[in-house]
Amino acid sequence: MNTLFSFRSCAAALTKFFCLLALMYSFSTQLEATYISIYTTTDNGAITFTGNTLGLDKTTNQNNPGTTGSIGAFITTDTSMQVGSFPVGTTLTWQNNSSTAVLDIPSGSTILHAELIWSGSYGFDPAITLSLIQSSTVTLITPDSVSHTITLNPATFQSRVNSGSNGFYVANSDVTSILTALANSGAGTYTVGHVPATVISSENNLNCAGWTLAVVYQNPNMFTSNLTLFVGCEAQGSSPALVSGFQAPSSGTITSRLFVSALEGDAQLTGDHFLVGATSSLSYPTNALSGTNNPVNNFFGSQMNTLLPLTTDVNSGKLVASGSSTLDTRGSFGTSNSDPSSGTNVSGARQGYDITSVDMGSTITNGQTQLYAQGTTNQDVYTVNALGIQIQVQAPLIQAVKQTDVSTVSMVGDTITYTITLTNIGETTASSLVFTDILPTGLTLVSNSFTVNGTPVSNPDLVNGVPLGDLAVNATTTVIFQAQVTQINPPSSYDNVSTIDYSYTPFGGSPIDLQSQTNTASVTSISADAPMANPDTGTAVANVPLNGSSVLTNDTGTGIFVSTYDHTTTQAGTVVMQSDGTYVYTPPSNFSGTDTFTYTISDPLMQTAMTTVTLTVLPQAQNDVGSVAADTPLNGSSVLTNDAGTGLTVTSYDMTSTSGGTIVMQPDGTYIYNPPNDFSGTDNFNYVATDSSGNPTTGTVTITVLPVAENDFGTTPANTVLNGSTVFTNDMGSGLMLIAYDHTSVQGGTVVMNMMDGTYVYTPPSNFSGLDTFTYTVQDQDGDMSVATVSITVLPVAVNDTGTTPANTPLNQMTSVLSNDAGTGLTVTAYDTASLQGGTIVMQTNGTYLYTPPFNYSGPDSFNYTATDSNSSTTSASVMLTVTPHATNDTAITNANTTLIGPSVLANDTGTTLTAIASTSPTTQGGLVSINTNGTYTYVPPTGFSGIDTFTYTAVDAFNDMTMGTVTITVLPVAVNDTGSTPENIPLNGTSVLSNDIGTGLSIASYDSTTTAGGTVVMNTTTGTYTYTPPTGFVGLDTFSYTIKDSSNNTATATVSITVGAVLPPVNFKGTISKCQLLNKTEYSLQAQWSASPSPDIVFYRIYHNGKVVAGVRPGEPFVFSATCLKSKAAAREYSITALNSGNAESPPAKIKIQ
DSSP: OOOSOOGGGOSSGGGHHHHHHTTGGGSTTSOSSOOEEEEEEEEEEEEEEEEEESEEEBOTTSSSBOOSSSEEEEEOSOTTOBOTTSOBSEESOGGGOEEEEEEOOOTTOEEEEEEEEEEEEESSSTTOOHHHHHHOEEEEEOTTSOEEEEEOOGGGOEEEEEETTEEEEEEEEEOHHHHHTSSGGGOEEEEEEOOOOOOOTTOOSOOOEEEEEEEEEEOTTBOEEEEEEEEEEEEOOOOOEEEEOOOOOSSSOOOEEEEEEEESOOTTSOOBEEEEESSSOOOTTTTBOOBTTBOTTBOOSSOBOOBOOOEEOTTTOOEEOOSOOBOOOSSTTTTOOOBTTTTBOOTTOBOSEEEEEEEOGGGSOTTOOEEEEEEEOSSOOOEEEEEEEEEEOSOOOEEEEEEESOSEEOSTTOEEEEEEEEEEOSSSOEEEEEEEOOOOTTEEEOTTOOEETTEEOSSOOTTTOEEEEEEOTTOEEEEEEEEEEOOOSSOSEEEEOOEEEEEEOOTTSOOEEEEEEOOOEEEEEOOSSOOBOOOEEEEEETTSOEEEOOGGGGOBOSSOEEEEEOSBOTTSOEEEEOTTSOEEEEOOTTOOEEEEEEEEEEOTTOOEEEEEEEEEEEOBOOOEEEEEETTOOEEEOOTTTTOBSSSOEEEEEOSBOTTSOEEEEOTTSOEEEEOOTTOOEEEEEEEEEEOTTSOEEEEEEEEEEEOBOOOEEEEEETTOOEEEOOGGGGOBOSSOEEEEEOSBOTTSOEEEEOTTTOOEEEEOOTTOOEEEEEEEEEEOTTSOEEEEEEEEEEEOBOOOEEEEEETTOOEEEOSOTTTTOBOSSOEEEEEOSBOTTSOEEEEOTTSOEEEEOOTTOOEEEEEEEEEEOTTSOEEEEEEEEEEEOBOOOEEEEEETTOOEEEOOGGGGOBSSSOEEOOEEEEOTTSOEEEEOTTSOEEEEOOTTOOEEEEEEEEEEOTTSOEEEEEEEEEEEOBOOOEEEEEETTOOEEEOOGGGGOBOSSOEEEEEOSBOTTSOEEEEOTTTOOEEEEOOTTOOEEEEEEEEEEOTTOOEEEEEEEEEEEOOOOOOOOOEEEEEEEEOSSSOEEEEEEEOOOSOTTEEEEEEEETTEEEEEEOTTSOOOOOOOOOSSGGGGGGEEEEEEETTOOBOOOEEOOBO
């Protein structure tokens, strides 16, 4: 298995528990990163973590305070810097970031290892790259105010990708040598800064930065523990990791502790769990760790839980910590914190970093050799960057108590007897005890006085150590020796501590060296000489308490101490003094000048001396701040208001600020500051105030000249994109740049701004009109911001409408003219009541209208209307109307086969100056019509047709608008009178009376069955043939009527006239063939002549051939006919002749004899 860590790096087997955590990511199903062990040891001592975040929570898309869970401003210890509405001490520049935290180390400790870990986000701001981070250094300022440049360890640098090219990184560096050189075991306030990270306004979840100072220290007055530090870049994950190879104590209470720091935990995103258990079946909440300020369901919530007070164990006398660490408010912005218990973010609170420690004792049981660990989350994104594991081991524990038989000595030669009781209250034997005791100056070991459990030890070497052997559990060894006083003054007391070194071998490991110390045994040396108190001086600053060093330093005497002092000074200040001579002097409020108080010293013999402390209280000018908008004078209130001193006046000042502004200041401290033209940023000037004692003090006035983003305005029609010019034109400030803007306007429009030049494209909401606004934020070169509003008036737009109606027909338009207009809350507020051509309009406020065109008018017409939106903006448009001409259909009647000259079809049509389009064209039934421009026409019906026929015509008005009409013509059938004749008393079988009638689909509708003379008629209604029977004996003219109908049921009536004549005798006739010409072998043409009939009443002859009439002739005229005959002339006998008289009586036929 290829990992970055090996068990062989662990000093003892118990350390394997923590070393295995480094392997969590070596399994394919584990988290993303690998923990790297950077230090491990087993010793009397402990681990402590301190540190702080480097950022404050922001609002959405802005570098202003908010609760998004992403930092929007870096913390800085430079209070002259400020970002937006964040408090002072904030910056947008990572090179200027810095924050403080307090490291607590118990006295008498020795630092074994110190590691500085720093982390942050990268890539959300393209300028913050991994390359930049790895080439950058951070700054560490130690409690002695020394600044150190720290370079990361490239071998342990880690990063994780969140998405794309952004993510988080973890860097670290060994700073042990820096801390071990400090006083007070390294305890005090540390500052870390210059940490690369992102605070870009557009990232609302993952901007973060912070640092951890992880320290392992040795202290003889603490239990023995395995102490291991890891660094890593562990993302939240889901699979448990096996951790094995340790041996928990077989009995007794298990004491273990987890220290952890993490990046980008969020209080408002709950569901973070840290699970630990004996099997891989981990579950929430059974296996979840928690602490006072680390809820079980929200373990990482941007909390600096670094307060872990140590108390003295009543049984062992050792320093111990119990429970979990709590919130530390001593560092930068320490009182501004979100609440993980309620899952609530506080606006502008410390954000994006966690440090804590929790008790793991209940997780590990006696004899346990392995466990599983798992970090999970429901919704948060976090990265663990450091772990510290502290587990108390089965080790010996030496309880060392030192006592003396006297408390004071006063003469050379006095003897002090020391008794040291050593008891092993641990769980295993302490091996190879070595006792050392370096006697203070003025004491010498008395020969043959050193005993161990009553047994003398010859020539004991207290400096290099006296072996005491092993010490079993619960066993006691007592060491007694004497020391003789060889010098009384100095020192004034003899302070003595004994040290016991021992070793033990842990489970499966190698021997480990440990150490324990006794309490300090003090014996005071006194002298018989009277003490002497000498005057003291001190210098304080107005309104600032003075922590005075001991006044006994320049006094003389043995065992002297302050016995009494003035609690109130001559100027009414207050004094609190300790017996060791140190004191706290609090000057009167706002006082400067000279003040005094007295004190009295005493020695153990109660001899006293008194003297005076003279204090010079200097005036204190407090720095002032001011804020003013660019290009605006600032009338500043008195700078002396917050200064402390007696009778202060301004005696000098800078008339020109560092950035070129001008200042006029009065002695009372009021001033007028004029910033440089168009300048924004930080400017300052100094002044000197002098008190009534002539003591000067200098103060600095820092003025933040804020950029001013002036409001902008624009106008655009509804539904029209506005390409706005730059908003920077009227803004004021130095190096202004656009950092944020509303992408959606108040009314829902869209905004796209050019971040470089400030131009913008505004798209109004669909069909909206009225006032719309959006804001933008500019930032100057110092990170100060200003917000302005762009107000855009979106004007309503009325679009022309159209309408069409026939002439003389009102148009009731129910589709509103507003339907195609653009605007908010549009109503019609005005309109033309008369159209351009004189029509009338009635319009409703909702845009519907009734238009009545002028009488008989056709052509274009229009009227105007005005619409007003809810913002009282107006817009006008026209309604364009087309009045079309209207053709009314016409009708006419004519008889079959009769041409109709029609009147003008335009007579009943409506329109302006109508004309017909002249044309000649067939009708629907095949007739022919010719139309004239005046609308008259000539209609020729189809021959023999009756029924309904139609044709269309087109009328055109003066505006070339056309209309079509239809002319419907009823063509009536025509019944023609008929004649017939028959001899007296002879019925007549008449041919069809329809044969000479005119019409379509003719049939007999009715007829007279009795004639006018009383004859009878039987007529076939389909064919029109009839049989007429004259009255008996009637001779003369007889008539009857009949009615025909066509296929359209149109009718006509006619009369049949029948002549009934008397019967003639047969005609005698003789004919002669006058010529016969041979045509062919079988046919001849005959020509005959005959003499007139002898009857005087004969008026006509009829020639019949084969029963059919073939010719007729009047009497006296020649009769010529042709006939076809065979060679046999017998065929001519088929011809016959009849005679008709004036009564139309016809004689019987007579055969023509051909000779």
